[in-house]
Amino acid sequence: MPSMFTVRDPVVHRALRRPVAQKFSMSSIKSLEPFADECTKIFVDAMKDLEGQQIDLGAWLQWYAFDVIGAITFQRRFGFMEKREDVQDMIGGLESGLQYAGIVSQVPSLHGWLMGNFWVSKFLAAQPFFKVADPLRTMVQITQECIDDYDRQPQKLGVRPDFLAWLRSKETKGKPMSNRDMMNHLSNNLLAGSDTTAISLRAIIYYLVPNRSVYKKLQKEVEDADKNGKLSPYITYAECLELPYLQVALLMKVRT
Numbered sequence: 001m002p003s004m005f006t007v008r009d010p011v012v013h014r015a016l017r018r019p020v021a022q023k024f025s026m027s028s029i030k031s032l033e034p035f036a037d038e039c040t041k042i043f044v045d046a047m048k049d050l051e052g053q054q055i056d057l058g059a060w061l062q063w064y065a066f067d068v069i070g071a072i073t074f075q076r077r078f079g080f081m082e083k084r085e086d087v088q089d090m091i092g093g094l095e096s097g098l099q100y101a102g103i104v105s106q107v108p109s110l111h112g113w114l115m116g117n118f119w120v121s122k123f124l125a126a127q128p129f130f131k132v133a134d135p136l137r138t139m140v141q142i143t144q145e146c147i148d149d150y151d152r153q154p155q156k157l158g159v160r161p162d163f164l165a166w167l168r169s170k171e172t173k174g175k176p177m178s179n180r181d182m183m184n185h186l187s188n189n190l191l192a193g194s195d196t197t198a199i200s201l202r203a204i205i206y207y208l209v210p211n212r213s214v215y216k217k218l219q220k221e222v223e224d225a226d227k228n229g230k231l232s233p234y235i236t237y238a239e240c241l242e243l244p245y246l247q248v249a250l251l252m253k254v255r256t
């Protein structure tokens with residue numbers, strides 16, 4: 001299925017983008033903050049619970065990012081943080097899928113040959129690299145379940161601010177968006193928004209932690225703002241904009 005990421009024709013790209021562009025506006029994205037907050041609560045509670053123990057923070061940040069994307073896309077977390085594991089091997093599967101794509105996409109015609117040839121595909125399937133679950137299948141399945149669940153509750157039309165509800169409320173020439181287009185846009189979010197957000201969070205922590213002067217200055221700015229009653233329990237985007245060191249100095253200094 002051609003998506004905003006794969007399509008090369010600018011006219012088709014514009015047509016795919018038009019119905020969803022508004023949902024990515026700043027005011028619309030801000031309405032999704034409560035979904036991130038509920039995930040932040042689970043994350044913070046887990047960190048408190050695990051205090052003093054060794055954890056893989058990189059994995060936790062990835063679980064957090066995936067759960068946030070699930071929550072904003074269709075109000076359903078994948079449950080990585082609650083289960084404290086890579087649910088249905090989705091993250092591991094994406095990782096190996098991307099490794100495969102990274103190599104094979106250099107010679108795209110190889111893909112048809114590798115997958116179309118019975119013996120080659122059998123050989124590949126036996127490799128540990130290929131033994132992980134198919135993450136796309138799982139994601140598509142979850143997305144379809146969420147669409148079906150939503151359709152069973154039509155009274156909620158237009159009330160929920162998540163992507164699924166928003167797309168369902170959209171009509172073109174009096175017709176609702178097709179199931180195929182819904183799947184396309186919703187699964188795009190999962191693929192585009194999870195790894196990117198996870199790696200950004202990891203990079204921030206990775207560069208911040210060893211850079212003690214930046215870390216301390218940032219911590220002081222946050223604590224001072226908190227003491228002065230300028231921060232909500234889950235700091236909002238608007239509140240972050242009032243923290244100048246976080247805004248500018250952090251991004252520049254952490255990198256140097």
Ligand code: HEM
Nearest residue numbers: 004005013017069072188189190192193194196197198200
């Ligand atoms: C820090 C996190 C993120 C980074 C670094 C990132 C990066 C990018 C980049 C580089 C592009 C390509 C832009 C272009 O070719 O013009 C892109 C496109 C896109 N991203 Fe993100 N992204 C992030 C988060 C997200 C999230 C959270 C979502 C959805 C919930 C998302 C959805 C999309 C979509 C739908 C497109 C396609 C836009 C189009 O083709 O018009 N991204 N992103």
